[in-house]
Amino acid sequence: MNTNKNTMTSYKRYKLKRNNNKTFQYVLIIIIVTIFIVPIFWLILSSLKTQAEMITFPPKFLPQEPQFQNYILAVTKIDYLHYLLNTIKLSLIYTLPGIITAAIYGYAFARFHAPGKKFFFNIVIILIMIPPVSVLLPEYIFFARLHLINTYYIWLLWGIGGNPLYIYLFKQFFSYFPKELEEAALLDGCSRFGILFRIFMPLSKPIVVTVFLHSFLYVYGDFMTPAILLSGEKTTLAVAMANGYVIRNGILLLPVLLSGIVIYLIPIILIFTFGQKYYIQGILSSSGVKG
Amino acid sequence: MIKIKRETRLFYMFVGLWIAMFVFLNVIPMLYSFYLSLTSYDGLTVPRFIAFKNYLTLLRDYRFIGSLVQTVKFTFFNIVATLIVSLLLANLLNKKMKGQVFFRGVLFLPYAVPVIASVFIWKTLLNRESGLINLVLGMINSKLSLNLLVDTPMVSLISMFVWQMGMSMVIFLAGLQNIPRDLIDAAEIDGASQFLIFRRITIPLLSPLIVYQVIVGIMLSFSVIVQPILLTSSPGAAFTAFLNQQPPYQNFFTLIFVFQQAFTNQSFGIAMAATWYMILVMFVLSLILLRATKRFVYYEYE
Numbered sequence: 001m002n003t004n005k006n007t008m009t010s011y012k013r014y015k016l017k018r019n020n021n022k023t024f025q026y027v028l029i030i031i032i033v034t035i036f037i038v039p040i041f042w043l044i045l046s047s048l049k050t051q052a053e054m055i056t057f058p059p060k061f062l063p064q065e066p067q068f069q070n071y072i073l074a075v076t077k078i079d080y081l082h083y084l085l086n087t088i089k090l091s092l093i094y095t096l097p098g099i100i101t102a103a104i105y106g107y108a109f110a111r112f113h114a115p116g117k118k119f120f121f122n123i124v125i126i127l128i129m130i131p132p133v134s135v136l137l138p139e140y141i142f143f144a145r146l147h148l149i150n151t152y153y154i155w156l157l158w159g160i161g162g163n164p165l166y167i168y169l170f171k172q173f174f175s176y177f178p179k180e181l182e183e184a185a186l187l188d189g190c191s192r193f194g195i196l197f198r199i200f201m202p203l204s205k206p207i208v209v210t211v212f213l214h215s216f217l218y219v220y221g222d223f224m225t226p227a228i229l230l231s232g233e234k235t236t237l238a239v240a241m242a243n244g245y246v247i248r249n250g251i252l253l254l255p256v257l258l259s260g261i262v263i264y265l266i267p268i269i270l271i272f273t274f275g276q277k278y279y280i281q282g283i284l285s286s287s288g289v290k291g
Numbered sequence: 292m293i294k295i296k297r298e299t300r301l302f303y304m305f306v307g308l309w310i311a312m313f314v315f316l317n318v319i320p321m322l323y324s325f326y327l328s329l330t331s332y333d334g335l336t337v338p339r340f341i342a343f344k345n346y347l348t349l350l351r352d353y354r355f356i357g358s359l360v361q362t363v364k365f366t367f368f369n370i371v372a373t374l375i376v377s378l379l380l381a382n383l384l385n386k387k388m389k390g391q392v393f394f395r396g397v398l399f400l401p402y403a404v405p406v407i408a409s410v411f412i413w414k415t416l417l418n419r420e421s422g423l424i425n426l427v428l429g430m431i432n433s434k435l436s437l438n439l440l441v442d443t444p445m446v447s448l449i450s451m452f453v454w455q456m457g458m459s460m461v462i463f464l465a466g467l468q469n470i471p472r473d474l475i476d477a478a479e480i481d482g483a484s485q486f487l488i489f490r491r492i493t494i495p496l497l498s499p500l501i502v503y504q505v506i507v508g509i510m511l512s513f514s515v516i517v518q519p520i521l522l523t524s525s526p527g528a529a530f531t532a533f534l535n536q537q538p539p540y541q542n543f544f545t546l547i548f549v550f551q552q553a554f555t556n557q558s559f560g561i562a563m564a565a566t567w568y569m570i571l572v573m574f575v576l577s578l579i580l581l582r583a584t585k586r587f588v589y590y591e592y593e
Contacts, residue, residue, distance in 0.1 A: 021485075025386055032380065033397045039412050039454065040400075042423045046415045057419060058436070059426040101308065108305030112298050120306060123313065129507060131514035133546065134573075137553055137566060138324030139316070144334075161312035192301060221405025223517050227533065228550075238407040242521070242533060258415065261408045272403050276396055279403070284465050 047071075047258035054254050067255065074260035077253070078244035083237040090226070090236060091219040093152050097159035098166060098215050099208060105162050106170025107196045111182065121171075127164035133224050140228055150230055155219070166211045173207045174200060210278040213271060217279075220268070237264060328563035334553075338560070345564035355548055355565060359572060361445075362544040366512035366576070369449050370505055377456040378497070381463035382489065395464070402457030410521040413451045414440070444523040445541045451518065459504050466500045467493065498588040506577050513573050516546045545569045 046054065047070055049063040074080065109121055140149070148154050177200065185195050201208070219236075226236040241264065245257040272279065303310075328345055330338035349355045384395055401409065416423050419438040428435040439447045470493065478488050494501075519542035520533055534554050538547065545565060553562035 022388070025383065025388060029383055029388070029394055032383075033394055036398055036401060036454065038423065039416050042416055043408075043412045046421060049421070054415075054421045057425075058429045058433075059418075059421045059423070061426060105306050105309045108302050112302035112305070114296075114299040114302035117302060120310065127313075127317070129510050131510050133514040133516060134510070134566075134570070135317070135321065137549060137562060138320040140553075141327065141559060141563075142320035142323055157312070157316060160308065161316045162309050167309070192305075217403065221403075221407075223406045227517075228554075238405060242407055254411075254415070254421075258411060261411055265404065265408055268403055268405070269400075272400060273396075276399070280399065280461050284462065 043258055044262060047255055047262050049255050051253060051255060070255050070259040071263070073253070073256045074245070074263065077256060078240050080237070080260070080263070083235065083240040086234065087220055087236040087238070090152055090155055091216045094155040094159045094219050095212060095215040097156065098163055099211050101160055101162040102166035102211060103170050103196065103201060105167045107174055107200065109167065109171040110174035124164045124167050128168060136225060136228060143229065150234055154229055163215065166215065169207055169211060170204070173204055177203070206278060206281070209275065210281055213275045213279050217268065217271065324563045325567065327559055328567055330560050332559040333557045334559050341560070345560045346568070349561065349564055349568060354543070355545070357540060358543050358545045358548045359568070361541060362513060363572070365445060365448070365515070365544065366509055368445070369452055369512045370508040372449050372453050373456045373459060373508065374501065374504055376453050377460035378463050381460045381467055382493065384464055385467040395461070399457035399461055401455045404455065406517050409451060409455060410518055413447070413522055417447050440523055444539045448519055448522060448542055451522065462500060462504065463497065466497050470496050495589050498584070502580070502584050502588055505580055509573060509576050509580070513569060514546060515544060516550065519544060520547060
């Protein structure tokens with residue numbers, strides 16, 4: 001009896017502690033989430049300030065008078081649409097061949113047994129970890145010798161070469177398909193490419209979406225590669241914005257640049273809101289954890 | 292004639308293009324860059340072979356050595372700060388609560404913000420004149436103000452990477468969700484404190500992911516170049532081409548040295564030699580890490 005009562009109170013105390021913890025958790029997470037979202041709001045507020053407000057101390061919370069013309073200036077000071085189209089074009093040049101080749105390579109790694117496969121797949125894994133920027137300079141010199149600098153062919157070559165992460169993602173996905181699916185198709189006289197493009201690909205929509213989002217956002221957000229490899233009219237929006245909002249004596253129009261950045265972020269926020277699930281899934285698979 | 296199995300032929304037919312492109316886009320440029328590191332190449336004249344002179348010159352170049360030291364320092368603090376914050380946040384998100392998906396989305400969002408945007412967001416946040424930090428400090432006491440970008444450039448830089456820790460948080464979160472729930476429930480009912488559970492159950496079970504993240508962190512930290520230049524170098528009134536801007540010495544990393552040697556000084560030979568030193572340091576650090584943690588890491592499937 002006594003022991004029973006003891007356990008009851010200890011259980012109650014445990015319950016109470018748990019409830020207190022819950023409230024504390026909500027308060028904590030809301031504070032943290034606010035801290036993480038505040039920079040974005042500050043960006044929007046700052047984009048509506050005047051140049052003078054940006055460089056006079058102390059800082060003010062709200063702009064004296066919201067400067068909506070900053071946004072108009074942002075899209076007219078540089079040929080915003082032109083560079084945006086450049087960026088989209090470049091993203092597609094890299095992404096569309098990239099999906100097809102990554103699927104082909106991934107299929108081979110997933111469905112065939114051959115000597116040397118393990119060796120080459122290890123190379124794929126190592127390549128995932130090496131950030132592209134660290135080998136950009138050797139590639140620059142190499143492309144310069146081939147007279148490919150300031151052309152989009154470089155991105156086409158990279159696309160055909162297949163991003164190692166996407167090869168890995170397709171390989172993982174294709175590994176789960178049952179062997180019978182393939183055998184039945186082979187008996188019906190379907191070729192290997194036919195199996196890949198008529199049977200496997202239509203079943204792989206989630207991974208295709210994942211790769212598309214990743215690849216598109218990667219090129220869209222990249223700054224260093226276009227800054228080094230492209231120039232003038234051919235460059236992308238990110239580089240054009242970093243260089244473009246300067247007036248004659250070299251003063252940077254910071255609020256206008258910030259307005260440009262807000263517009264630049266809109267597609268990302270949209271893609272992110274609707275495709276977050278796929279985007280996160282892609283990252284998770286690469287680190288070897290199941291989501 | 293040796294008969295090659297049909298499947299082997301098919302495999303190489305499928306990945307043949309990849310192997311060719313790998314050689315063309317990775318192996319040849321790297322070999323060529325190693326050859327150039329042994330020459331005095333200025334981008335215009337014919338490369339002249341000078342053996343290891345570039346490598347020796349670099350060892351005596353205090354700016355290069357300084358940049359390596361700063362890169363290693365940055366790598367260390369960046370990884371420590373990012374991983375601690377992302378692990379704690381993942382642990383917090385792993386608790387059962389309403390709106391979890393929303394919270395995760397918001398905390399992950401900064402990761403998707405492109406570099407050019409995040410740099411200028413951070414610049415307006417930490418700036419002395421227009422920054423939110425100084426606005427808040429000013430409300431507490433009107434005399435209070437900080438000039439973080441100038442006084443503590445590396446801390447400013449790392450704080451930005453902490454803001455963008457979404458990816459490692461999501462990886463930790465998935466790792467946490469794979470930890471059997473009953474293990475933690477049992478510990479809770481036995482009266483173990485949250486800290487003890489974290490220390491004795493969570494950390495050991497996550498150790499393979501932590502090692503993975505540290506290695507990825509080393510690679511990523513060594514390849515940081517745009518952020519320190521655009522965030523912390525103050526071009527004053529004149530906004531020049533971005534590689535010509537000079538970050539303060541705390542944020543002058545090896546990759547910046549490499550690109551400035553190549554594009555500002557036109558000494559590609561030196562730049563390539565510095566790249567190879569950097570790659571060497573990166574791999575040595577990763578190997579040391581793998582060796583050192585081998586005993587502590589818990590691999591379930593081994």
